[in-house]
Amino acid sequence: MFEEKANEVVAALPWVKKVNVTMSAQPAQPVYAGDLPEGLKKISNIIAVSSCKGGVGKSTVAVNLAYTLAGMGARVGIFDADVFGPSLPNMVSPVNRLLVVNPESKSILPTEYLGVKLVSFGFAGQGRAIMRGPMVSGVINQLLTTTDWGELDYLVIDMPPGTGDIHLTLCQVAPLTAAVIVTTPQKLAFIDVAKGVRMFSKLKVPCVAVVENMCYFDADEKRYYPFGKGSGAQVVQQFGIPNLFDLPIRPTLSSSGDTGIPEVVADPQGDVSKIFQNLGVCVVQQCAKIRQQVSTAVSYDRSIRAIRVKVPDSDEEFFLHPATVRRNDRSAQSVDEWTGEQKVQYGDVPEDIEPEEIRPMGNYAVSITWPDGFSQIAPYDQLDMLERWALLRLFVLQVGPALGARIWGSSVLLQSWRV
Numbered sequence: 001m002f003e004e005k006a007n008e009v010v011a012a013l014p015w016v017k018k019v020n021v022t023m024s025a026q027p028a029q030p031v032y033a034g035d036l037p038e039g040l041k042k043i044s045n046i047i048a049v050s051s052c053k054g055g056v057g058k059s060t061v062a063v064n065l066a067y068t069l070a071g072m073g074a075r076v077g078i079f080d081a082d083v084f085g086p087s088l089p090n091m092v093s094p095v096n097r098l099l100v101v102n103p104e105s106k107s108i109l110p111t112e113y114l115g116v117k118l119v120s121f122g123f124a125g126q127g128r129a130i131m132r133g134p135m136v137s138g139v140i141n142q143l144l145t146t147t148d149w150g151e152l153d154y155l156v157i158d159m160p161p162g163t164g165d166i167h168l169t170l171c172q173v174a175p176l177t178a179a180v181i182v183t184t185p186q187k188l189a190f191i192d193v194a195k196g197v198r199m200f201s202k203l204k205v206p207c208v209a210v211v212e213n214m215c216y217f218d219a220d221e222k223r224y225y226p227f228g229k230g231s232g233a234q235v236v237q238q239f240g241i242p243n244l245f246d247l248p249i250r251p252t253l254s255s256s257g258d259t260g261i262p263e264v265v266a267d268p269q270g271d272v273s274k275i276f277q278n279l280g281v282c283v284v285q286q287c288a289k290i291r292q293q294v295s296t297a298v299s300y301d302r303s304i305r306a307i308r309v310k311v312p313d314s315d316e317e318f319f320l321h322p323a324t325v326r327r328n329d330r331s332a333q334s335v336d337e338w339t340g341e342q343k344v345q346y347g348d349v350p351e352d353i354e355p356e357e358i359r360p361m362g363n364y365a366v367s368i369t370w371p372d373g374f375s376q377i378a379p380y381d382q383l384d385m386l387e388r389w390a391l392l393r394l395f396v397l398q399v400g401p402a403l404g405a406r407i408w409g410s411s412v413l414l415q416s417w418r419v
């Protein structure tokens with residue numbers, strides 16, 4: 001398309017006699033090429049698809065996301081990190097269902113289906129595994145790092161459910177670019193999402209999207225929400241993750257898990273494929289942003305004991321008092337997720353607390369590590385709100401006690417509403 005268009009536009013110039021278009025692309029370099037295992041060196045982005053509970057559709061999302069990215073022209077691989085119950089072998093139909101080891105380099109060669117490279121314990125010819133934790137970590141480590149993935153734009157990792165050892169192993173071995181969290185709309189699932197975001201925050205991996213799977217189904221010209229409307233808005237507010245995708249319950253999605261043809265391949269024009277297209281675009285954009293480090297710069301200025309926030313795409317910057325930032329943490333450790341009641345009291349946070357480390361979490365938040373080891377996720381929106389709140393307080397102090405007290409009262413209310 002680009003070639004044709006370039007030809008057409010250039011040929012239309014009156015002084016052009018002949019057009020010769022050469023298409024080339026500069027492959028993106030992996031972010032941390034330094035100490036990486038050989039097999040991972042030529043991978044540009046590694047995306048973890050994760051859920052805290054089993055059976056919520058994580059593998060379905062991972063596989064369909066991978067084939068969507070491949071459909072967009074990217075070079076893609078899928079690593080099924082679930083050693084106990086690998087799902088990948090049922091969801092795709094490669095001709096070769098066994099991984100091959102290159103006798104010279106001793107590296108594993110992935111199998112392939114419709115151009116996507118695939119590695120799963122289910123293709124290792126071992127049957128279902130009965131292994132203890134350290135063995136599992138070892139197997140995963142070996143499978144991931146000794147595979148010769150070649151040049152890939154995206155490696156999608158279908159993580160095992162939960163937030164355990166295997167996740168730590170994976171994050172130590174492979175530099176994850178971003179995570180996509182899959183959940184279902186039940187109220188309780190919010191707590192799972194929170195756990196997942198927190199785990200990835202500790203591992204310094206930004207969560208770029210949440211997929212709420214099995215949200216609704218359509219019947220008798222009506223839309224039904226069998227598990228309730230979900231807690232998407234809460235996810236957006238608390239963690240500042242702007243990208244939420246609702247996937248419906250579809251018999252075709254379920255059967256595609258058994259037929260070996262991903263839904264986005266079987267029905268590329270269907271509704272479900274459109275949702276995956278949007279998810280794919282979101283992942284591509286977020287990865288590009290993460291790589292370019294265009295996120296808001298948040299740093300700690302020790303000389304004035306203030307957290308400096310630089311607003312993206314502008315020269316504007318503002319400063320926040322570290323203790324105020326810590327006191328306004330909205331995580332489960334600080335606020336009761338059910339009642340909204342504040343657990344951390346004002347006096348619990350020392351006035352002179354200083355952050356130990358501030359790291360960007362993609363484009364939406366920073367992760368702040370405090371001296372007591374607590375890792376706080378502070379969405380940029382929240383930091384911005386704290387700045388407004390500080391300005392409001394200044395205004396109250398200036399307008400005098402009587403009017404000030406009334407405005408102060410309403411601003412305290414604002415504060416507790418987390419506007």
Ligand SMILES: Nc1ncnc2c1ncn2[C@@H]1O[C@H](COP(=O)(O)OP(=O)(O)OP(=O)(O)O)[C@@H](O)[C@H]1O
Pocket residue numbers: 051053054055056057058059060061082085087161213214247248249250251253254255256257258
């Ligand atoms: N939106 C959906 N509509 C209908 N069926 C679905 C949908 N999403 C997933 N399923 C089905 O639900 C089952 C569980 O999905 P999947 O294997 O993707 O979940 P998982 O979270 O990866 O599970 P596990 O933890 O066991 O790996 C599969 O049979 C799948 O086909």
